[in-house]
Amino acid sequence: MKNDIFSINLQKHNYLNMQEEIFQDKINAEKKIEPKDWMPDGYRSHLIRQISQHAHSEIIGMQPEGNWITRAPSLRAKMILLAKVQDEAGHGLYLYSACETLGVTRDELNKQLHEGKAKYSSIFNYPTLSWADMGAIGWLVDGAAIVNQVSLQKTSYGPYSRGMIKICKEESFHQRQGYEIMAHMANGTKEQKEMAQDALNRFWWPSIMMFGPQDSDSPRTGNAMKWKIKRKTNDELRQNFIDKTVAQAELIGLKIPDPDLKWNEERGSYDFGEIDWEEFWNVVNGNGPCNEQRLEHHKKAHTEGEWVREAAKAYAKKQTHNE
Amino acid sequence: MNKAATIWEVFIQSKNGLPHKHVGNVHAEDKEMALQNARDLYTRRNEGSCIWVVKSEHIVSSVPEDEESFFDPANDKVYRHPTFYDLPDGAKHI
Amino acid sequence: MQDLEKYILRIADSSLILSHRLSEWCSKGPSLEEDIALSNISLDLLGQANSLLEYCGKINGTKTADDLAFKRGEREFFNFQICEQENGHFGDTIARQFLFDSFTLLFFKKLSESKDEILSAIALKSIKEINYHLRHSSNWVLRLGDGTATSKEKIQNSFNKIWKYTGEFFEMDQLDLKMLDLKIGVNNNQLKKEWDIIVNDTLKKAKLNRPEDGFMMTGSKNGIHTELLGKILSEMQYIPRAYPDAKW
Numbered sequence: 001m002k003n004d005i006f007s008i009n010l011q012k013h014n015y016l017n018m019q020e021e022i023f024q025d026k027i028n029a030e031k032k033i034e035p036k037d038w039m040p041d042g043y044r045s046h047l048i049r050q051i052s053q054h055a056h057s058e059i060i061g062m063q064p065e066g067n068w069i070t071r072a073p074s075l076r077a078k079m080i081l082l083a084k085v086q087d088e089a090g091h092g093l094y095l096y097s098a099c100e101t102l103g104v105t106r107d108e109l110n111k112q113l114h115e116g117k118a119k120y121s122s123i124f125n126y127p128t129l130s131w132a133d134m135g136a137i138g139w140l141v142d143g144a145a146i147v148n149q150v151s152l153q154k155t156s157y158g159p160y161s162r163g164m165i166k167i168c169k170e171e172s173f174h175q176r177q178g179y180e181i182m183a184h185m186a187n188g189t190k191e192q193k194e195m196a197q198d199a200l201n202r203f204w205w206p207s208i209m210m211f212g213p214q215d216s217d218s219p220r221t222g223n224a225m226k227w228k229i230k231r232k233t234n235d236e237l238r239q240n241f242i243d244k245t246v247a248q249a250e251l252i253g254l255k256i257p258d259p260d261l262k263w264n265e266e267r268g269s270y271d272f273g274e275i276d277w278e279e280f281w282n283v284v285n286g287n288g289p290c291n292e293q294r295l296e297h298h299k300k301a302h303t304e305g306e307w308v309r310e311a312a313k314a315y316a317k318k319q320t321h322n323e
Numbered sequence: 324m325n326k327a328a329t330i331w332e333v334f335i336q337s338k339n340g341l342p343h344k345h346v347g348n349v350h351a352e353d354k355e356m357a358l359q360n361a362r363d364l365y366t367r368r369n370e371g372s373c374i375w376v377v378k379s380e381h382i383v384s385s386v387p388e389d390e391e392s393f394f395d396p397a398n399d400k401v402y403r404h405p406t407f408y409d410l411p412d413g414a415k416h417i
Numbered sequence: 418m419q420d421l422e423k424y425i426l427r428i429a430d431s432s433l434i435l436s437h438r439l440s441e442w443c444s445k446g447p448s449l450e451e452d453i454a455l456s457n458i459s460l461d462l463l464g465q466a467n468s469l470l471e472y473c474g475k476i477n478g479t480k481t482a483d484d485l486a487f488k489r490g491e492r493e494f495f496n497f498q499i500c501e502q503e504n505g506h507f508g509d510t511i512a513r514q515f516l517f518d519s520f521t522l523l524f525f526k527k528l529s530e531s532k533d534e535i536l537s538a539i540a541l542k543s544i545k546e547i548n549y550h551l552r553h554s555s556n557w558v559l560r561l562g563d564g565t566a567t568s569k570e571k572i573q574n575s576f577n578k579i580w581k582y583t584g585e586f587f588e589m590d591q592l593d594l595k596m597l598d599l600k601i602g603v604n605n606n607q608l609k610k611e612w613d614i615i616v617n618d619t620l621k622k623a624k625l626n627r628p629e630d631g632f633m634m635t636g637s638k639n640g641i642h643t644e645l646l647g648k649i650l651s652e653m654q655y656i657p658r659a660y661p662d663a664k665w
Contacts, residue, residue, distance in 0.1 A: 037387050062444040069440050073656035073665040074483045075467045079460060082440055083367075086456035089449050090364055096449075097347045105327055106350065131656055131665070163347075170368070181665075189663045297444070305447025307571070308507045309328070309352075311564025316329070316352035318563065328448070349450055355556050360450040363457050 027228050032158040035101040043227050047157055048102050049118075050229060052109045055095035056120035058088045060294050064128040065137060073131060080177050081134060087174070091167045098159040114299050121145075122280070123206045125288030132185050132192075132199035138178015140200075140207040140245070146171055147241045148211065156228040179248065186252040193253075200249065201257045208272075209280045211238040217277075242270050331357040332382060333365055336373040343375050351376075422476050423495070424596050425536070426485070427638065428528075429469035430496035433486060435517060436462035437649055438504055447507050454553060458514070461546040468539045487657040491647045492640040499582035501646040505575065508561050508568065512575035515554035519615045520586045520608065522547045527603040536601065555619045562623025569624070576620070577628050584633025586612070592638070 019038050026033065033039055062085050069085065072078035096106045112118035123141050128134070149171065152164045185196040212234040215221060224230040232240075242261075249256050260273035282288070328350035334343035346365050351357035357376040365371070385393055401407045410417065439459035446452030470482035477485075499517060504510045525547060528540035561572040587609045589597075596602025620627050636642065656665070 034387075036384065059444075059449070066444040069443055070437060070652050071655055073487070073663075075463065075470070075486055077665055078440070079463055079467070082443065082456055082460055082463070085443055086453055086460070087367070089444075089453050089456070090367065093349070093364055093449050093453075094347055100330065100348070107327055166346075184665060188665075189660065191660060192663050301445045301447075304445075305451075305507065307565070307567050308447035308451075308561070309326075311568030312352040312356065312560050313326075313328075313564075314568075315560040315564040316356075319353055350448065351450065353560075355552075356450075356560075359454065359553060359556070363453045364450065367457075 024226075027156050027226075030228075032161060033156055034158045042223060043229070044102055046224060046227070046229060047160065048099060048104055050224075051095055051099045051102075051160055052104075052112065053119050053121075055092050055099060055109065056113050056118055057124065058092035058095060060120045060124045060298060061141075062088050062092075063294055063297055064124055064126070064290075065134060067128050068131060068134050071131070072134075077134075077181075084138070084174055084177060087170055091170070094163040094166055095160075098157075098163045101159045110302060114295065114302070116286070116295075119284065121210055122283040122288060123203075123210050124294060125283050125290045126202065126206055127289050129202075130195045130199060132182070132195035133203070135178050135181030135185060135196065136199035136203040138174055138176075139182050139248070140178070140203050141210070142171060142174040142178060143245060144207050144210045144241050146175055147237050147244070151231045151237065154228075154231050160229075179252075182254065183252045186254050197254055200254050204257050205276065205279075206283075208238055208242060209275060211235075211241070213277070213280070214275075239269055242272055246270055328352070330379040331361070331376040332379050333361040334375040334377070335361075335365055335371045336375075337370055338372050343373065348379060349376070419476060420592055420595060421533070421601065422473050424592060424602060425469050425473045425476070427495040428524075429466045429473060429485075430494050431500045431517075431521075432462040432469065433466035434494070434496040434646070434649060435500040435514075436460075436466060437653055438500065438502075439510075439514075441504055442510065451507075455510075458550050458553065461543075461550065465539065465543050465546070468542075472535050472539070483657070487654045491642055491650060494642065494646060494650070495637055495640060496642075496646075497582070497585045498634050498637050498643055498646075499579065499585065501643060501649055502579060502582060503645060506571065507557075508572040509575040509579070511554055511557045511561065512572060512579050514550065515558050515619070516579065516583055516616065518547055518551040518554050519612055519619075520583075522551050523608045523611055523615075524586075524603055524605065527608070531602070532600040558619050558625070559623045562620070562625040572623075573625050576625060580628040580630075581632055581634050584630075585635055585637055588635065588638060590638050 020040055023033070023037075023039060023043075026037075033043075065081060065085050065088075069078065069081050072081050096109060099109060100106060109118065113120070128137070146168065149164050149168050153161060153168055155161045155164065182196050182200070185192040187193075212218060215233045215235045218234055221230065221233055225233070246256060246261065258273045260271065262271050263269075264271045283291070286292075329352055330348050331351055332348050333346050335346050336343045349357060349360040349364055351360045354376070358374060361374050361376050362371075366374070397403075436459045439455050439462065442452065442455040442459075444452065446455055466486070467482055470485045473485055474480050474482050480488075497517075499513060502509075502513060522544065525540040525543045529537050529544060531537045531540065558572065561568040563569070587605050589604065589606050593602055593605065597604050617627055634643075657663075
């Protein structure tokens, strides 16, 4: 009897090993994994964590910019900002959709967010204090996000990859509009230029922290790379972003607030100063300036909308009855 | 009452003459809401001339285990492809 | 101010202020899908306001659309008072939107026949958008009216509260009459009958009671508003007023 169970377990073990091998072969051959395909539990849970974090970031990210929609300084600026924040809601939806294909509902994901079990990008826990922050967010925060997203277009999970492709296509205007605001302000009145520089000063370091901990401190990177969920490491992406952005700052006469920033001929890249990881972990762990405010705002909207969602459900039910 | 929203799959025809293509899903409770939500989410940039929405639960899909028995048998039916045929040199418009 | 300029400002301001109110919903909608829908409507209205203000600026000759939006005070705004009313809960917003959409659809249809070609063109473009807005808002009236007991009570209250702001839609003053005479403007008074049909029909389908046409608020044609407009403007106009020399 004992032997039988042992041999069944062994068979199961072999079967799983075989499945995992087939799975890894597919990944290595750059074939996409689709929702109904077999996948290791770790792959599924890594994806759920990463995609939902990404989705939550889009949604929470609506708030710091939403903060300025009603104060946009021109009709054009107002249209652009509203359309952009609306895009973020759309991108959140694309990502929730992708996440739902892994067998988790949007309600569950929301719950995880509200209970603090799911994270979102810490950058959105910083306050937006002037109109120039709309420029800084578009230019730096979206710029950093795009670097990451471009590489994720090739991620191994089909629905995630398709979502990323759509998002990248739509986001291309986001960074441009941000840079445009910065460029105008940097070339505007003295006060405008000061606001622009101040926004860059406040958003620079949090932006480069967006790529996450250094590779040496990032325990999950190994599997994510092996499974081709991530296609480039945190440090590679961060360097890529910095190298692109320095010249853009110079062009409009703004100074990046890093005294150690220096071109390294040998590496063909910029060397940059030490990131304040203590601040990073503080904000990740809930002690950023706006963590509570952002979550409360989201919870409030969700709670206040409950009667509306219920009404829609009840109405639909009556309609089906009548059909 | 079941609180989970109903999910609808969205298919967009980008212009007349082209097939509808799956683009993703939306949450909605009734048909009209599904159509409007799909319109607002997936055609913000002029992407559509027609939208289909279908409740996700109504989609029937083959599963990966079906893959071999469904699709491999078509592999050796080379005679279904035009390149299989041996035509005399100089034959035109065929 | 020229008559035509003032006539256009009345239309533009309603779109602008209601757009502003709807934009306040961003990130607060009852679902993400609805958040996107409200932003879309807000953007359409903002586009309409922009076209109308640009036209106004052209007639004026010295002011840009932005000057008109950001450098006028409360008494120089002519939007219907209904547009500045607070968003309240989703039902309040829907009731306000539905009543406004049913009116503006009829209004712009008539305006599209205007002898003024630019106004007519703006109206034609707007009709398409408003058709969609009305479809959206009236569907929500049905869902909330015929949804749960809670939603029914809420939206009925919303209609009861907002009703006194609908009288302004159909007012005609000297300026309106003059524009009508010139075949530029619309006879708002005549729209009432058709508006009643749309509204009554939808409310009936939604199993809601139509409030009585009792006391009606008035004044916006002369720049008289509720206190809410001043707060909207101080938020909306803050940057251009704080930094008058800056360009954005």
